Amino acid sequence: MKHETFDHRPDPELGDALRAALEPAPGDTARFVARVMANYDRALEQATVPTWEVLASWFRPGLAAAIVALIAGVVFGQAVLKTQDTESIETAMAPADGPGLAALVTAADPPDPSVVFTSLVDSR
Amino acid sequence: MGDSGDDPALVAQTLAGDRAAFGVLVERYAAQARRVARAVLGDPDDADDAAQDGFLSALVKLAQYDSKRPFGPWLMRIVANAATDRRRRRKVRSAEPLDPSLVGGGPRPDAVAVQSELGDKLRAALAELPERRRTAVVLFDVEGYSHAEIAGILGIPEGTVRSEVFHGRRRLRALLEDWKE
Numbered sequence: 001m002k003h004e005t006f007d008h009r010p011d012p013e014l015g016d017a018l019r020a021a022l023e024p025a026p027g028d029t030a031r032f033v034a035r036v037m038a039n040y041d042r043a044l045e046q047a048t049v050p051t052w053e054v055l056a057s058w059f060r061p062g063l064a065a066a067i068v069a070l071i072a073g074v075v076f077g078q079a080v081l082k083t084q085d086t087e088s089i090e091t092a093m094a095p096a097d098g099p100g101l102a103a104l105v106t107a108a109d110p111p112d113p114s115v116v117f118t119s120l121v122d123s124r
Numbered sequence: 125m126g127d128s129g130d131d132p133a134l135v136a137q138t139l140a141g142d143r144a145a146f147g148v149l150v151e152r153y154a155a156q157a158r159r160v161a162r163a164v165l166g167d168p169d170d171a172d173d174a175a176q177d178g179f180l181s182a183l184v185k186l187a188q189y190d191s192k193r194p195f196g197p198w199l200m201r202i203v204a205n206a207a208t209d210r211r212r213r214r215k216v217r218s219a220e221p222l223d224p225s226l227v228g229g230g231p232r233p234d235a236v237a238v239q240s241e242l243g244d245k246l247r248a249a250l251a252e253l254p255e256r257r258r259t260a261v262v263l264f265d266v267e268g269y270s271h272a273e274i275a276g277i278l279g280i281p282e283g284t285v286r287s288e289v290f291h292g293r294r295r296l297r298a299l300l301e302d303w304k305e
Contacts, residue, residue, distance in 0.1 A: 007293075008271075014296055015265035021243040021250075022159040022262065024168065032158065032172060033151050036179045040143060043180040 131195035139186055150179050153196065156267055157203045163262040164207035166251055174210045178203030197273040204259060204277055211255070242303055249299045253292050260285055261292035 024032070131152075137145035157178055162171035182189075182202045189198055250258045256278060263269045263277060264285075271289070275282040 010265045010268055011293065011297070014261075014293065014300060015268075017242060017246055017300060018250075018262060018296070019159065019266045021246040022162045022266065024155060024158045024162075024172075029151065029154050032154050032175070033147060035172075036150050036154075036176050037143070037147050039176065039180055040146065040183065043183050047184040 132191035135186055135189055135191060135195065138183070146183060149195070149199075153179075153199055156196070157199065159266060160200055160203055160259065160262060161207040163250065163259050164204060164255055165211055166247070170210060170214075171207065174207040175203055177210065178206040181206060194273075196267075197269060197277050200263065200267070200269070201277040201279075208255070245299055245303065246296065249296055253295060256280070257288045257292040260288040261296065264289045265293070 134145045134149050157175040158171055161174040162168055165171045165174055182199050260274055263274045271282050271285045274285045
């Protein structure tokens with residue numbers, strides 16, 4: 001009997017033939033079970049203690065992330081510094097109008113208080 | 125597939141530290157796991173190593189098993205992956221057919237099936253199929269898993285499983301028909 005169309009059911013004849021072809025030797029199961037169980041404790045121990053391979057696998061992506069973060073930090077820092085004003089403290093302290101702080105301090109005559117207070121009020 | 129109704133209970137006992145419960149699971153699924161691994165690898169000794177790797181890997185991952193689902197497909201997925209990993213480590217590409225000289229299993233006097241001519245022919249025919257195809261056929265026709273379960277085990281769509289089973293069977297059935305004539 002030919003089976004050219006798709007059959008949704010298992011084929012017992014083919015299944016039995018394949019099973020016989022792939023079957024381990026009779027009576028061999030106990031030996032296999034014993035072999036697996038002999039490694040029971042070792043498998044659990046290896047699962048609970050991180051091995052060097054595991055630690056190394058954590059290290060590599062961590063190192064890559066740190067390098068990326070460092071580069072991003074440098075680029076961001078440079079961008080922020082470029083946008084900031086670089087005026088000196090003297091420029092920052094000078095009033096918008098008038099002779100300026102140096103002229104006021106070095107003048108021979110005392111300053112007119114109304115001018116001083118006006119400049120302070122204006123600077124705010 | 126044996127008495128698998130109490131698999132979740134055995135898993136729970138294993139997780140609680142009952143070593144003997146895991147032994148029952150290994151005994152219950154040993155033959156199936158070894159057949160599936162042999163379908164992937166061909167060589168019976170390699171298959172036993174892979175099946176052992178699969179059981180021990182399952183032991184370590186047992187807490188991840190969902191007890192509402194059947195245990196067999198979950199375990200077979202791990203075993204099939206262990207076999208595929210072992211095959212890759214042999215530095216043989218997975219799409220390549222197995223070396224037919226391996227599938228006979230070498231000089232193992234205890235392997236009755238190896239001495240059967242039909243068994244030899246079937247193993248050689250399996251070896252010519254792509255890995256996924258021969259695994260799908262074995263899981264379907266030998267182990268009795270559904271297409272949906274095989275899709276989960278192999279990590280492929282259900283439609284692909286149907287196609288793989290169909291094409292794999294066509295080759296193997298032709299061989300079986302020739303044998304009968």
